[in-house]
Each structure stands twice: as structure tokens, then as C-alpha cells.
Amino acid sequence: MLGWLSDSESSSWLASGVAHLAVVVLLSLLVITQQGKGPDWTLEGTATSELPQELDIELNPMPSVGDELDSESMAPKAMGLPDLELGTPSVDITQPMLTPTATASVDAFATEMLDIGNPLASAGGGLEGRNLDNRRSLALAGGGSESSEAAVEAGLKWLAAHQLEDGSWTFHLDAEHCPQCAGKCRNPGRIDSSTGATGLALLCFLGGGYTQHEGPYQEVVSKGLYFLINKMLLTSEGGDLRDSQEISLPFARQASVRLRGDMYSHAIASLALCENYAMTRDSNIAGPAQKAIDFIVNAQNELGGWRYEPRQPGDLSVTGWQLMALKSGVLGRLDIPRHVWYRAAEFLDSVQAEKGATYGYQQPSSTRPSMTAVGLYSRMMIGWPEEHPPLLKGAVLLAKEHPKDSNMYFNYYTSQVLHHVGGAGWRRWNPRMRNYLVQTQAEEGHEDGSWYFDEPWSDRGGRLYTTTLAILTLEVYYRYMPMYQSEFVNQAP
Template identity: 40%
Template sequence: MSDVPLAERKLKVAAPLAPGEWPCTRATSSAGADSAPRVNNHAQTPRQNDSLSVLLQVEDALPLGIWMGKRGLLVSVSCLAQLFVHEAPAWMVSMVVHMVTLVTMAMVTVSEPVQYKPQHLIVTPPEKKVEKIVDVADKLPTTLDESVVVEKTSLDSKVEQEKKFIDPNNEPEAAPATAAETIESGMHHVAPGDILKFVGGSGGSPFSGRAMARNIKKVEREGGSKSSEQAVSKALKWLANHQLPDGGWSFDLVRCPTCNGQCRNPGTLANARNAATGLALLPFLGTGDTHKVSRKYKSTIHRGLQYLVNRMRVGSHGGALNESGGTMYSHGIAAIAICEAYAMSKDPDLLTPTRAVLGYICYAQDPIGGGWRYNPRQKGDTSVVGWQLMALKSGYMAGFDIPPLVVERTSLFLDGVQRNGGAAYGYTTPGQGEATTAIGLLCRMYLGWKRDNPAMERGVRMLSKRGPSPSNMYYNYYATQVMRHWEGEPWENWNRQMRDQLVHSQAKQGHEEGSWFTGDGDLGAPTGGRLYCTAMATMILEVYYRYMPIYRAESVEQDFPD
């Protein structure tokens, strides 16, 4: 058998074409020998507008030929085109030409106009080594998806290093933060179009960036005493000793390994961990301590904030901290702790969680009546409203622009439960309960009522006449803030009774030393237990410091924007 490949035994590859020569004008014999070319009347350069020209123009856009066999016999598309034109009927040629034209046009794609999105300036803070409060903060998306849950991360290893290598008593004092650093840190990660716009504001504590050294003379001028200072210090120690290993707190003190039932009167709200943690954190912040700067409790605060952010459920409406045991109470209390911590520290890692919890409060408001209650968008009650509005005010003081509609709806709710023209307030209907009246008056202060408001003046007179309660810490907490902001003789008379009552009723010995329990006169005492009573009493004794933004005079002097 011949060694010549099959393709070459049948056909020989033609010689190169001469200039102007068409492939089909050259023929080969059946034996494969070259023969004289036959004259082809159509083997001329085609006219520009005839069918062949159109086909050849199409050919230019296609592969030059089809390769067959190992040695590569090239069958020109041009030959096929000429044969088709000469042999096929005219109507078929026309049809094919049109079909090819349509197919070619279909292959041409026109891209949509490019839409250039505006570029937004994002100011980033100066590079410096800072201790991360959470790894998950940067993972919170700008557009939140309800199905996403914040990944629970382990506590920052730096906290453990701090516990091992840093002596809190010898911790160096941090340098004061400059105004530029404060603003730039707050702007970190801000993106336009968020539920709440961060506007910079004047919300940061003037003491942020340095450790708090309380001046006893200044405290005494504001209404405190050496005894009240000692009571606060003992209370903070008790609270720190009852922090759980995971960084949070529980109203049920039996769950605390360091206590394990040594303290009487544990609470029953075991499933309200977020509320317990937020409430326990606030007294530390009330003394000016933060997770960034503290002589004794930096790690304690850091771990508590870490716990709350890790427990946050992120969705399209923001970051939720409500829970089965504490409902929207838990969210409001925990939100205040996060907002106050951010406002005081200007830690950029807390910016996104702060925005998220505020956004959820705005979503959860009753769109008709304007209040808040146990579940989102439920018809409100004054007690839950107090915590949510306090968080919103804290967020505003921290530099967040609260939607005016949310503020208007809150005023609408208060209008619906007020009595005596706004001097007294009920729970869900018009009334004059002692705790709800104190809450309503404080809310009115946050919403812009001033000392010259007749209803506000009448309400303060009612609180002064009633005086502090020996057992209702909830009422005492809100009423003390109202009187502190009102100032003058009503405040001085109230404070002497309130301060001395708390100093004398604090536990003085044993594992309970530094704590309070006020009995059943407060509806929150049996469920919140000793942890609840201790946190509330401590915050009452801290109003002299005005370290937390919600305690500062600006909280009632600066109105929400219209």
C-alpha cells in the first residue's frame, strides 16, 4: 500500500494563486494531474453590488476556510460561493443573501450606555494601632439582608493578653483625642444612603481619649458626696465580679460562676441576656470609663460590648437585639449602651453597630400610634418608649441624624397618653402613674420641652411633692434625670433624699457588698433581681458626673432636627 496519505492520493494541493486569479478558475483532472485552466466568464473581479460580492464580503468576516485531513487541504469558501451563485436559482440566492445578512446583523451587539455612578468621598481615620472591639462590625452590609445573622466570633485575643500583662492600676493615661481625629474616626466606613446618616455632630464626650479621674470637690458641687463616690466604686466592683465568662451578664445570678447563688434575690429573666448586659455596662460608662480608656474596667467593658455586637441579628431593617425574655426592652437598653460607648470613645469599630441598632428602633416604631412595645410595630406603651427614645437621643448626640418622622410619631404617642395637658402620663392610655409620668416628662425634655413650658413645670412640681420612692427604683431612675435637668431648688431637695437613701440601703458585707435590692415595690425587681436594682441605683448616683451624653445638659438643650 502506498505511503502517501489518503488526502494526497485523492487530491493534490493546488499551487498558489496568481494575482487576480479565482480558486474556481483552476481545475484538476480526476487523476490529479494539472490541466489547462478553463475560461470562466464570471472569474473576474466581482462588481461591488452583485450577489457574489455580498457573499465574499460576508466571507471576509468568517474563517478563511475549512481544514480537512492531517496535511491540511484547504477548501476555499470562495469556491463554494461561486458554485452556488452559478448553479442555484435567483430566488434561492436572494433568500440566502438575506438570511446571511440577518444572521450577521443578529450577531452584532449594542452595549447599553454606561452609567457612571457618583464617587463618594469617604474620610478614613489616620493609621494607628487600635484595639478592635469586634471583627464583625466591618461585615455588617450597607444594605442589610433579613436572612443574615452576624457571625459569632471569639473574643479578641487582645483582651486575654490585656488580662495577663496589663496592670489596670498602672495603665498609662491616653493622650486626649484631637477634634480632627474625633471627626475622622467617626466618618470611617460611612456610606451614603444608609438608614441613618452620620453627620459628625457634637455628640462625643469632651472627656473622650483620657481616663476619668473624678474630682471629689466637683462631684460635691454637683450634688454628690464622698459616701456616694464610695457607693459607686463598690457597685462597679460587684458588677464586674458578676460578669459571665462569655462577656455578658445575666439577671439570674445563679448562672454566674463567681456567684453561684451566693447573692440573694436573683432575677428570673434568664433569657434576657442582652438587657442584663446593656444594663450592667451603663454604670461603667456613667463614670467615664470606656473599652478604650479605663483604669480598672477596660477589659470588662470591652468584653460586654463584644458580647452585644456578637448577639446582634442583622436584617434589612437594621441590627436587632430584642429577645424572648426581654423583647424590645432588651433592644432599647442594649442600644443605649452601644450608642453611649460609641459617643464617648469614637471607636470606628462601633460606628456600624451603632447605626444598625438605631435603624432597627426606627423600623420597630408603631407607624400609626408612634410608640414602641414588646414586638416591632406593636401599639406602644410609655415604659418601652422611654428606652427607645433615650437610645435615639444618645445616637443623635453621637452624631446620627434621626429621621424627623420618627421624632414626630413619638410626640404623637405621648400626646395620646398624657393627662393634665402633658404634666402626667399613663401606660397605654391617658393616666398619671408615678413611673410613667417621670418617663413621659423626660421624653418631653428630649423632644424639646423647656423650663418655660407650663405643663413641664406642673409635672416637676408633682414629682417634687411625691419625692423619691423607697422601693421603686424604676421611678427613681427616670425622676432623678428629670430633676437633674431641671436643676434649682427642686433638684437639690430631691437629690438629698435620693442620694442618702441609696447610700444607706446598699449592701455592706459579704458577697452582696456593693449591691442593692429594693423589694417588690418596683415591678422590675422580682424579674431583674439584684443585678437590675444595682445597675439602676448606680446610674442614679452617677448623674453628677454628666459623662454619658444622655446625662449631659445638651441632651435636653439640643433638639432633634425638623
């Protein structure tokens, strides 16, 4: 073809054409990769190196995630939620359970995990107990009482009365932040995290079986979910549920600055979304729940833990909340890479003592009961079998403790561990914990139905924090079905 060109001319023309084309492609790539670049802007707070054993959603340094700032196409966006219809849940969106995306190194490590258990195969700890028809039977059969159930309902009523107009809750209960309360309740908190407070409150309603589709609190739950989803910022690493605010800067088209909240806030809010999706299979919740899980996956440190900021070297307290969210993601059949569990097990190994019977915050310890409770519960979620000796030894150690009037964080986690293990330790612990909470619930004025305990960290979360932990503890009988015990519904009186 084209006989007017000689062979040599054809070769020269072809070579020249290829060379010019390569230059054009290279220049195009350079132009494309430079679009949207700009300074990352964050508002930093202060971080403390003295870290507690319990929920601590404090103001911390706030680095941006990814390269999403200063670009209309890449900037984080609030993830809107279609109007949640109260009534019949939407059809389930089928998604894979867990994707086997382990790398070669993870595959090699997996052979060393065989004696630890398989989180993917764990059938225990499900949500089927949150059924309004059999909740009472499960409570009475598992160690609850009519009084403890009445306390749960009174607590939920208090929470509903303190929900803000936008669907959120706040740790602050003063007139400025919570007009519904306006300071009528004593002991307000000082943590600035609307997503953390909203997540904790929603977990209480979900734990009692109340969703946007069922029960007397449908509107309360619907508004809370709507708030969380619209608060979510979509980033290149998933949906960020830490409190954020978009601001305008004179030298940048768009920027998002995170003002408060940390990975505690994200995990608690994510747990609420994932539990709700697992319970309802509402298609409105599926996408946001998956995005929240994606952010947790990408925030994991290479050594397996989580802390205040993404990819920081982990601490056990923050890690425990992330694992609860991931476990709920499993129950909702969301997509979670397998290697996340293996890395988490490696982190737990790094903070364990006595071969896994006790745990420390960032280092091994046998003198921190709260961290032992978090560590053992985390091991259960990852897949330790019932007969694993360190689990049994650790449960025995926890059962020797008394419920603490100055540490609801310890009480909550210990109740979870002993409930799942069962046996004499649970029978000894449960009536003490149950009766203590029933007897200490407020019964007068605007505080009616709430709790407050004077403990070292309660001034941070205040009455909302201690109330939610008390409710979640009293819901232990049905909130998660026992991981190791056989069903006991027929034992109910």
C-alpha cells in the same frame, strides 16, 4: 446595514426579539424572587396584658423580623467584632448627624412641632461630664458626696465580680447561670435576657467614665461590648439585640429562633453601644451602634411609640428606653431619620394629661408618677425648652414626691428629670435620694456593694437590676450634663 433583510422583515424580527426578551426577563425575575423562600419559625411564649410601669423584660410572643429565615444569604448572622484593643481609640468614622428624610406628610406636621422644640438642635444632656479627671468635682458641685461616689465604686466592683466568662451578665445569680456568684447573693432575678442584663451593667461603667480605653475596667467593658456585638443578629431591618439562637430544622437549611428578650432588651443594649461610641468614637463600635439604631427606627409603630415587639402599638415605658438610645445616637452623630422624632412626639401627645404635665402608660393619666417621670424625660430628649409650662408643672409635681423604697424605676427617672430642671425641686429631692441609696447599700459578704429593694417587680430583675438602677441614679451628677443648667464645675469644694 444588513441589506439582506427587507424593512418589513426587519420590523417583524425586531418585534419578535423584543417579545422573547421580555419573556426571558420575566421568567428570570420569578426564579430570583422565589429563591430562599421558606417557613418562618419562631418560638412563642406568653404575653400579658397587665403591663407595669418599669423595666419588664418578660418572655413574649416572638415574631420573626423580615424575611430573613431559611436562606443562607438572608439569614440573620452574628455580627462579629474585631479584637478590641485597649489603649488609644480608633479614628472616628465620619457620619452624617441626622438625615432629613421626612415625607410630605411629615413636612406638613413639622410646622406644628415648632412650639415643642427641636431634638436636632438640643445641645444639653451631653457626655462630657464622664471624665475621670473632673467626675468628682461635678458630683460634689451637683449634689453628690464623697459617700455617694464611694457607693458608685463599690457597686461597680460588685458588677465586675459578677461578669461571666463570655463578657455577659445575667439576672440569674444561681450556680447554674452565674458560677462567679453561685447563689452567694440573695434575691436572684428570673428574666432570661443576657443582652438586657449586659446592657444595664455596661451603662453603669460608662456612666462613671470607664471605657475599653480608659480606667481600671477596660477589660470588663471590652468583653461586655464584644459579647453584645457578637450577639447581634443582622436582619433586613437592622441589628437585632434581642436574645436569639440559631437552630437547625430538618426541613429548613437555616433558621433563627428568638427565645427571650424583647424591645426592652434591644433598647438597653443599644443604649450601651451608642453611649460607648459617643464617648470613644471607636470605629469597631460605629457599625454595630448604627445597626442597632436602624432596628429601633424600623420597629417604631406608625403612631410613634414602641412596645415589646416591632411595630406594636406603643407604651410609654418601652418608648422611653428607645428614645434614650436614639438620643445617645444623636450624641454619637449616627444616622437617624428626622421623622422618628416627630412620630415619637405624636405618641407622647396621645398619652399625656394636663397638657403634657402628666402621663399614662398607654392612655392619658394624671395618677401614675412613674409614667409622668418617663414622659417628661422623653419630652426633654425630644427638645422641650426649659420654660415650657407643662414641663415646669410636671417637675413641680414630681418634686413633691418622696423617693420610694418600693420603686427604683420611679426614683431613677425622677432623678433624671429633676437633675436637668434644677432649682428648689432638685435641691429638695436629691439629698433624700442620695442618702437613701448610700444607707441601703449592702456592705457584707458577697453582696457587698450591691442593692436589693423588695418591690413588686424586683423579683424579675433581681439584685442585678436594682443594683444597676441604684448606680445609674447615683451617677446622675455627671452621667449626662444638665440640659438646662449652666456648668457648675467651679462651684465644687
